[in-house]
Amino acid sequence: MTAGDEPPAVPDRPEAPFLLPGELAIDTAIARRAIGEFIRGQLRQAGFDRAVIGLSGGIDSALVAYLVAEAIGAERLLCILMPYRTSSPASRTDAEEVVRRLGCASDVVDISPMVDAYFGEADGAGAGGGDARSASPLRRGNFMARVRMTVLYDRSVTWGGLVVGTSNKTEALIGYTTLFGDAACAFAPIGDLYKTQVRQLSMAIGVPDAIIRKAPSADLWPGQTDEAEAGFSYPELDRLLQAMVDRRRSDEELDALGFAPELVARVQRLVATSEFKRQVPPVAKLGPRTAGVDYLYPRRRPGSARTRPG
Amino acid sequence: MQPLRIAVAQVAPALGLLDENIERHRALLAEARAVGAGLVVFPELGLTGYLLQDLASEVAMRLDDPRLRLLAADTRGLSAIVSFVEESPDHRLFIAAALVEDGELRAVHRKLFLPTYGLFDERRFFAAGDALRAFPSRLGVRVGISICEDFWHLSVPSLLALDGAHILVNVSSSPGRDIASAHEEGLGTAASWRQLLRTYAQLTTSFVVFCNRVGVDETIGFWGGSQVVAPNGDVLLSAPLYDEGLFVADVELGDVRRERIALPLLRDERPELAVRELQRIVAERAGLVADDDGDGT
Missing domain, CATH: 4.10.910 (30s ribosomal protein s13; domain 2)
Structure with a gap:
């Protein structure tokens, strides 16, 4: 893995600051309505009326913040900004702009002391031992994502709200997520939207233009961008995933559609190797009735809500 | 024939909360009566919620269940179609829709086609019905009841019309999916259903009443969009997508005769x-x- 080069060029047209292939275009009014019902339904059935989001300054968490604010009101939303000392200052500014525009509660938790306490700093080893000082960006990135998760779940108690996930379908399918890190949540409103659809919906709902236009980045190290790191563009990747997953195209059909066989093979490998990230861990079947196997209940059912739905 | 006011109860049942849903049904029956409805239609599994899984046996009712009698008591001077999990004397569980009139449970349709593919897993939890009948009703015409997936099989509307139904009722818990902007309705599911409802009304020269629920069970959001379609294919009522409410349409049952004389397909x-x-x-x-x-x- 290397840090990115130049961010991909963005067309200079205010109405479409990104490429949206026609087959990926969605009806944004329906999407907002369906997602709003989903958010309200999940909270009500769990006995909650508040939500917590980790706001990174990127488009996914910004869109989820807008969707949650639209569904339950900004006054019930807490956004937590959790920068590390090397995080991009622009991310912080963009996240603060979302908070300002929505008028929701927010808090900043600098995760640097927690992360450094494990990996150590120049002047000494941390809790992770000497080996951790030379940890790869991947190890550090995963650790940071899980530290942010623990902060969110801690604040979900004090705020009295559920943690809302910000993963999208593209990253979930290729496994560009940290298990029990950014992927951890009570529910995932945009988990069935591809990245290009996230952009389209963000435009429709009014996410700040600067956030929509900038190159997506996990911001794990300075200058990193998703697309440079992965080596393909989101519109291209989304078209391929949609053809493979949603439309069940065979390799021959994908070839005929013009997808490069090397790209197809690579993406298929990413999808297959990350299958475990999209499922709950398997339980060894021993007893007569086993959760997830032959003990099958809706997760929200009579008696499961924190309090009776009001 | 008397004009008939049909009320479609596009509700969001609470999953597994039978008593709460019964109270909601009773309140809506009162509301429908107040606006002069003669037929009130509730959605598939409106008394229990849809994604029951192992809860199915816990919310199942025998047809002589006192809770059904309580609900039936609210139908004096009315016809209503309500849906629940029926447990047969030999302990099979069915997705059922009952015609309830004048305080009595008159007839029960058991869902014939249980989708077990894609996002559906009904056959795992339920038994499939074996009979299809157009039921006589106090409305003076026969009513043909079907449940959701039943309507995705051509034989169902066809047999119901041949059996004398003038009103085909489909009660549904249809999950909304496919939001590609290419769809006329903005929702693939809505576009498919609406095409099918109009086609059935025209081909059977019958009224078609479609009642679909709203709300959310787990990952599934239900899209509503209930409709009443006339025998000539005119859409008399098109309820909004996703909004909960009681929606009414006034129909002239004599339109069936007029249409069948002019267009004697049956x-x-x-x-x-x-x-x-x-x-x-x-x-x-x-x-x-x-x-x-x-x-x-």
Whole structure:
């Protein structure tokens, strides 16, 4: 893995600051309505009326913040900004702009002391031992994502709200997520939207233009961008995933559609190797009735809500 | 014939909360009565919620259940269609829709086609019904009841119309999906259903009443969009997508006669031809006789 080069060029047209292939275009009014019902339904059935989001300054968490604010009101939303000392200052500014525009509660938790306490700093080893000082960006990135998760779940108690996930379908399918890190949540409103659809919906709902236009980045190290790191563009990747997953195209059909066989093979490998990230861990079947196997209940059912739905 | 006011209860049932849903049904029956409705239609599993899984046995009711009698008592001077999990005397669980009139449970339709593919897993939890009948009703015409997936099989509207139904009622818990902007309705599911409802009304020259729920069970959001379609295909009521509410349409039941005189499709139907060919096809598919074409299919 290397840090990115130049961010991909963005067309200079205010109405479409990104490429949206026609087959990926969605009806944004329906999407907002369906997602709003989903958010309200999940909270009500769990006995909650508040939500917590980790706001990174990127488009996914910004869109989820807008969707949650639209569904339950900004006054019930807490956004937590959790920068590390090397995080991009622009991310912080963009996240603060979302908070300002929505008028929701927010808090900043600098995760640097927690992360450094494990990996150590120049002047000494941390809790992770000497080996951790030379940890790869991947190890550090995963650790940071899980530290942010623990902060969110801690604040979900004090705020009295559920943690809302910000993963999208593209990253979930290729496994560009940290298990029990950014992927951890009570529910995932945009988990069935591809990245290009996230952009389209963000435009429709009014996410700040600067956030929509900038190159997506996990911001794990300075200058990193998703697309440079992965080596393909989101519109291209989304078209391929949609053809493979949603439309069940065979390799021959994908070839005929013009997808490069090397790209197809690579993406298929990413999808297959990350299958475990999209499922709950398997339980060894021993007893007569086993959760997830032959003990099958809706997760929200009579008696499961924190309090009776009001 | 008297004009009939049909009320469609596009509700969001609470999953597994039978008593709460019964109270909601009773309140809506009162509301429908107040606006002069003669027929009130509730969605599939409106008394229990849809994604029950192992809860199915816990919310199941025998047809003599006192809670059903309580609900039925609210239907004096009304016809209502309500849906729940029915437990038969031999302990099979069915997705059922009952015609309840004048305080009594008159007839029950058990869901015939249980989707078990894609996001559906009904056959795992339920038994499939074995009978399809158009039920006589106090409305003076027969009512043909079907449940959601039943309507995705052509034989169902066809048989109900041949059996004398003037009103085909479909109660649904249809999950909304496919939000590609290419769809006319903005929702693929809505576009498919609406095409099908109009087509059935026209081909059977009957009224079609479609009641679909709203709300959310787990990952599934239900899209509502209930409709009433006239025998000539005119859409008399198109309820909004996702909004909960009681929506009404006034229909002239005499339109069925007018339409069938002008367009005698049912008169010209050939059920004896269908029976003959179906007997042959069933035998061939079972491998009991050789296929005439000899192509092995």
